[in-house]
Amino acid sequence: MVRFLITFLSVYGAVHLYLFLKARAALSPGVGLTVVMALFLVAMVVAPIAVRLFDRQGLFLASRYLAYICYTWMGLLFFFFWMSLCLDVFNVSMRSLALLPGSVTGRFVWTGKNSFVFLILGVVILGIWSALSAWQIRLDRVVLQTTKLPAGKSTLTIAQISDLHLGLMVGERRMSRVIRLLERAQPDVLVCSGDLVDAQMDRFDNLATMLAKIKAPLGKFAVMGNHEFYAGIRQSERFLKAAGFMLLRNQEYSLDGLFRIVGMDDPVGRNRYKEEEAAANLSERDLLARSNSQAFTLLLKHRPTVENESQGHFDLQLSGHTHGGQIFPFNLVVKHFYPKQNGLYRLDKGSTLYVSRGTGTWGPPMRFLSPPAVTLFELTSQDISSFRGSGGGNGK
Numbered sequence: 001m002v003r004f005l006i007t008f009l010s011v012y013g014a015v016h017l018y019l020f021l022k023a024r025a026a027l028s029p030g031v032g033l034t035v036v037m038a039l040f041l042v043a044m045v046v047a048p049i050a051v052r053l054f055d056r057q058g059l060f061l062a063s064r065y066l067a068y069i070c071y072t073w074m075g076l077l078f079f080f081f082w083m084s085l086c087l088d089v090f091n092v093s094m095r096s097l098a099l100l101p102g103s104v105t106g107r108f109v110w111t112g113k114n115s116f117v118f119l120i121l122g123v124v125i126l127g128i129w130s131a132l133s134a135w136q137i138r139l140d141r142v143v144l145q146t147t148k149l150p151a152g153k154s155t156l157t158i159a160q161i162s163d164l165h166l167g168l169m170v171g172e173r174r175m176s177r178v179i180r181l182l183e184r185a186q187p188d189v190l191v192c193s194g195d196l197v198d199a200q201m202d203r204f205d206n207l208a209t210m211l212a213k214i215k216a217p218l219g220k221f222a223v224m225g226n227h228e229f230y231a232g233i234r235q236s237e238r239f240l241k242a243a244g245f246m247l248l249r250n251q252e253y254s255l256d257g258l259f260r261i262v263g264m265d266d267p268v269g270r271n272r273y274k275e276e277e278a279a280a281n282l283s284e285r286d287l288l289a290r291s292n293s294q295a296f297t298l299l300l301k302h303r304p305t306v307e308n309e310s311q312g313h314f315d316l317q318l319s320g321h322t323h324g325g326q327i328f329p330f331n332l333v334v335k336h337f338y339p340k341q342n343g344l345y346r347l348d349k350g351s352t353l354y355v356s357r358g359t360g361t362w363g364p365p366m367r368f369l370s371p372p373a374v375t376l377f378e379l380t381s382q383d384i385s386s387f388r389g390s391g392g393g394n395g396k
Contacts, residue, residue: 009045015081016041022084026116044073048363055168055200067168068365075130075364078327079123087115130327130366135174137359138373139181142344144352146315148296149381150258156379158298159187159216162320163358165227166207167199170360175210178359181374182214189259190216192245193320193356194225194266194302201231201239211243218255220245223263225302225321227362233269248300250282252290262287262314263300288313296379304340304355312349316377324357324370331370342370 020041024034047070054063091109098106149156159182164170182190197204214220222245228236240247248263255261264284288297288310297314304319324342325331334341338355345353359372 005049008048012048013045015077016045018084019077019080022116026111026113044070044077048074051168058200060203064168071169071363071365072127072131075327075366076123076127078330078364079126079130079368080119082329083119083122087119126368127366130364130368133371134361134365134367135177136371137174137177137181138371139185140373140375141378142354142375143378143380144316146296146379146381148259148294148315149379153258154381156189156218156259156296157185157187158189158191158318158377158379159185160191160193160318160354160356160375160377161196161359162193162302162318162356163195163225163323163362164192164360165195165198165362166204166360167197167201167231169365170198171204172206172210174360175207178374179210179214185374185376187216187376188218190214190220191261191298191300191318192220192222192240193300193318194223195227195320195358195362196222196225196243197231197236197239198227198362199231201235204239205242208239208242211245214244218258219253221253221261221263221300222247223300223302224249224265224269226266226268229266229269250284250287252287254295257295259296259298261298261300264302266302285309285313304338304353306340306347306351306353311347311351314351317351317353318356319353320356320358322355322357323362323367324355326358326361326367326370327364328369 020038023029023037029037047066051063051067051070054066087110091111094105094108097103098109161178161182164174164178166175201208220243222240224233224236224247228240237247246253248261249265250263252260252262262284264287284299284301284307288299296316299310299314299317301317301319303321304317306317322331322334322338322341325334331341340353340355342355342357345355347353354375354377356375357370357373359374361367361372
């Protein structure tokens with residue numbers, strides 16, 4: 001945790017310093033305004049940490065309002081940072097080309113107050129756009145053909161939600177939109193691939209009650225994401241149970257030979273918590289190997305990592321965690337850690353991976369070029385060549 005805090009404060013602080021230097025160079029503020037600006041930026045650097053501390057101390061309103069302020073600021077700062085970097089690269093390129101004989105590119109260099117104001121205007125526009133986008137939750141449909149449905153069962157529907165991050169900023173209004181989509185989809189099975197919660201969940205019983213009203217005839221299943229562990233193992237378990245989910249912690253579940261689900265804890269549970277608080281130490285490979293290969297096997301796993309030895313032992317892996325980058329161009333950064341970050345991926349030995357963009361938001365209440373979604377999978381024994389748009393996502 002100490003290493004994480006040092007890294008976070010160093011990186012986030014450096015981005016704020018970049019903004020401070022840019023603003024001072026462009027606006028030439030007086031001493032008083034410079035001090036005020038510096039104090040505000042320092043406060044915003046430490047504010048995300050203060051949010052967590054206030055939340056753990058039971059200061060709900062303080063943590064909630066501060067969360068809206070500092071995470072909205074974080075999103076706007078991200079937009080400013082990458083837009084300003086692009087402008088810096090453009091200016092450096094123009095200055096470099098200006099060194100060539102007869103070049104006139106130097107006149108295209110854009111600095112000073114006008115360029116800074118232009119950047120701020122662009123940040124505001126993108127911030128509003130992405131905030132509205134975060135509310136436009138889509139219902140993505142994916143059709144998959146399988147030979148493993150039992151006789152007399154031609155289709156099986158599975159709805160996936162992921163990375164809702166319920167808590168301080170994502171609450172009843174967002175949940176109502178999700179519930180309406182699920183009621184419209186009417187899935188046979190509902191699964192959550194982790195990070196359903198993101199706060200001290202002992203005061204959000206209303207959200208659990210709302211989720212509990214969603215019925216799935218063949219069951220509701222969930223796994224622990226990293227934020228379930230951050231929120232607290234016991235709290236998360238109680239919330240998921242109250243919401244009507246069967247929590248699979250390195251466990252498998254079989255429903256009358258119709259299908260089999262294997263659910264794995266997020267690795268942070270093994271790395272950060274005491275052994276007695278962790279679930280049974282059964283490996284993914286062991287759980288999958290003892291699964292009935294004749295039944296459709298669904299693997300729930302928060303992070304979109306695929307074990308080589310697992311391929312061929314599951315039919316469909318559902319994951320999340322990446323948010324599809326959430327705010328472009330951070331999908332390029334995410335892709336470095338998780339190459340499979342959004343959509344459908346065909347794997348070896350007949351296995352398939354689907355990575356959800358997420359249904360909610362983490363941190364900034366914004367999404368840019370990565371809309372939130374509930375995903376509905378239709379497993380069918382029919383020839384899917386007649387289905388248009390089957391596959392969804394990236395179709396990889």
